[in-house]
Amino acid sequence: MLKLDNISLIYHSKLGETQALKNLSLSVNDGEFVSIVGPSGCGKSTILNIISGLIKTSSGSVILDGQVVSKPNSKIGYMFQRDNLFEWLNILSNVKLGLVVQKKATKENVSYAKNLLAKYGLGDFTNHHPSNLSGGMRQRVALIRTLATKPEILLLDEPFSALDYQTRLIVQDDVYKIIRDEHKTAILVTHDIGEAVAMSDKIFILSKRPGTIKKIVTTNFDSNLTPFERRKQANFNTYFDEIWEELA
Amino acid sequence: MKNYSKEHLHFLQKQRFNVFFTHFCRILLLFCIFLIWEIVANAGIVDPFITSSPSRIFKEIARIAKDGNLFYHSWVTLKETLIAFFISSLAGFVIAVILYVIPPVRKIIEPYLIVLNSLPKVALGPLIIVWVGAGSKAIITMGVLICIVVTTISILNGFVNTNVEQIKLMKTLGANPTQILFKLIMPSNLANIISVLKINVGLAWVGVIMGEYLNSSAGLGYLIVYGGQVFNLNLVMAGVVILCVLASIMYFIIAGIETIVAKKTGSNN
Numbered sequence A: 001m002l003k004l005d006n007i008s009l010i011y012h013s014k015l016g017e018t019q020a021l022k023n024l025s026l027s028v029n030d031g032e033f034v035s036i037v038g039p040s041g042c043g044k045s046t047i048l049n050i051i052s053g054l055i056k057t058s059s060g061s062v063i064l065d066g067q068v069v070s071k072p073n074s075k076i077g078y079m080f081q082r083d084n085l086f087e088w089l090n091i092l093s094n095v096k097l098g099l100v101v102q103k104k105a106t107k108e109n110v111s112y113a114k115n116l117l118a119k120y121g122l123g124d125f126t127n128h129h130p131s132n133l134s135g136g137m138r139q140r141v142a143l144i145r146t147l148a149t150k151p152e153i154l155l156l157d158e159p160f161s162a163l164d165y166q167t168r169l170i171v172q173d174d175v176y177k178i179i180r181d182e183h184k185t186a187i188l189v190t191h192d193i194g195e196a197v198a199m200s201d202k203i204f205i206l207s208k209r210p211g212t213i214k215k216i217v218t219t220n221f222d223s224n225l226t227p228f229e230r231r232k233q234a235n236f237n238t239y240f241d242e243i244w245e246e247l248a
Numbered sequence B: 001m002k003n004y005s006k007e008h009l010h011f012l013q014k015q016r017f018n019v020f021f022t023h024f025c026r027i028l029l030l031f032c033i034f035l036i037w038e039i040v041a042n043a044g045i046v047d048p049f050i051t052s053s054p055s056r057i058f059k060e061i062a063r064i065a066k067d068g069n070l071f072y073h074s075w076v077t078l079k080e081t082l083i084a085f086f087i088s089s090l091a092g093f094v095i096a097v098i099l100y101v102i103p104p105v106r107k108i109i110e111p112y113l114i115v116l117n118s119l120p121k122v123a124l125g126p127l128i129i130v131w132v133g134a135g136s137k138a139i140i141t142m143g144v145l146i147c148i149v150v151t152t153i154s155i156l157n158g159f160v161n162t163n164v165e166q167i168k169l170m171k172t173l174g175a176n177p178t179q180i181l182f183k184l185i186m187p188s189n190l191a192n193i194i195s196v197l198k199i200n201v202g203l204a205w206v207g208v209i210m211g212e213y214l215n216s217s218a219g220l221g222y223l224i225v226y227g228g229q230v231f232n233l234n235l236v237m238a239g240v241v242i243l244c245v246l247a248s249i250m251y252f253i254i255a256g257i258e259t260i261v262a263k264k265t266g267s268n269n
């Protein structure tokens, strides 16, 4: 289980200080898919950076499985808006990056990564360079790169926003399926309300800056539904409106 | 892939022709310049004693090739240039890495780099001769001085502008600073480094010839200056032509490496 306990964060820069987060607490259960929505600049990315151990809080702490997180940790994987694939490496080497960096590129782990590529339709592309892949495929490779080191929690910072609308819907389904199949906990940051409702079990709505939890919406869909199918359910619009009103 | 439409085949043919035409015109242009030059020199419209002419340059090259001077002087200059090029490229790279990994030092050094960059290095000529002694050493030093500052600044610039999100990604994967340097910063800057080397080739020639003008008893620069002093303009022109050829060969070697690297890294746009 992941817990953020009364977190505050102040950014310091030449121009002054910015309180990005104020007394924010939330918890995410193992295997849960949660989203964080909120107005732009309210501190969503900041929350992920704190969870990943990239930046330190001004006060409060992050607790993962009973331990305080203070620096990047192999239990946590991070996926960004852009895929950040290394153009000079082929797909397999890109996927192996985390394993190599963590000195865990054993035969077993590499074949695990290869299997993931094969399982999710990228088996024929292991020797290709990223420039030969479409945006949706690249984002899938980025997700598999994150999964290769077997993290427990995935942090997703608007990972679909750089894709065109149709691709986005498809990749949402792909990513959702992969995360569910591999039994990962996921925290998705998005400003797209529909995306949050379609993918999450629970949605944290943040206030304007300094960000703090304003409301939590729990969704209740048949667990077999894909995000795309969820969009066609009657209660999809109910959740959508509920969040919309909160953000308006 | 092979079943192109007629229209596409026509298009390809046209493209091939355009490429051929461009090459052809380039050679034709050179030929015309030489031809006109030759004619006006022989007709006495210009004084070949001052302007030389292609046939005279060619004869001069043949003459110095026969008595061994061509090879000797070319080799001296080429050697000095290669040494200056390798020393300045390597040292510039190492300095850039050091400045990149220690940001406070980078901040302190930055203004000095800018001043050194804008300083005309030839001005240091007399100083170099006094410090390292006349001859090859001074010439190589001149070459190195001209190249090294630009190399350092350009490579450092590339390093500093590495995609921040990719650095963040490496950090989240648990990479330490050394891994970030070797697995991200350096490979992502490879293309930039090679283009810096391309500029360096030209600069190394500039530095070495400049050095040879100032002080030398051998080399193409020496040959050119000597030719000027004894009013043998054929020799001056011959030196320039040989220099052109050597510099182009070196440039195309680096350009070839650049193409290979681009192909290997898949960034073939």
Ligand SMILES: Nc1ncnc2c1ncn2[C@@H]1O[C@H](COP(=O)(O)OP(=O)(O)O)[C@@H](O)[C@H]1O
Pocket (backbone or CB within 6 Å): A011, A012, A013, A018, A020, A039, A040, A041, A042, A043, A044, A045, A046, A047, A209
């Ligand atoms: N490194 C930084 N220095 C100063 N201010 C920052 C920094 N990073 C983010 N901020 C500010 O903190 C606030 C929250 O940023 P962020 O978490 O990126 O917002 P979001 O992801 O919700 O759009 C913004 O107002 C932003 O301008």
Ligand SMILES: [Mg+2]
Pocket (backbone or CB within 6 Å): A044, A045, A046
């Ligand atoms: Mg953000």
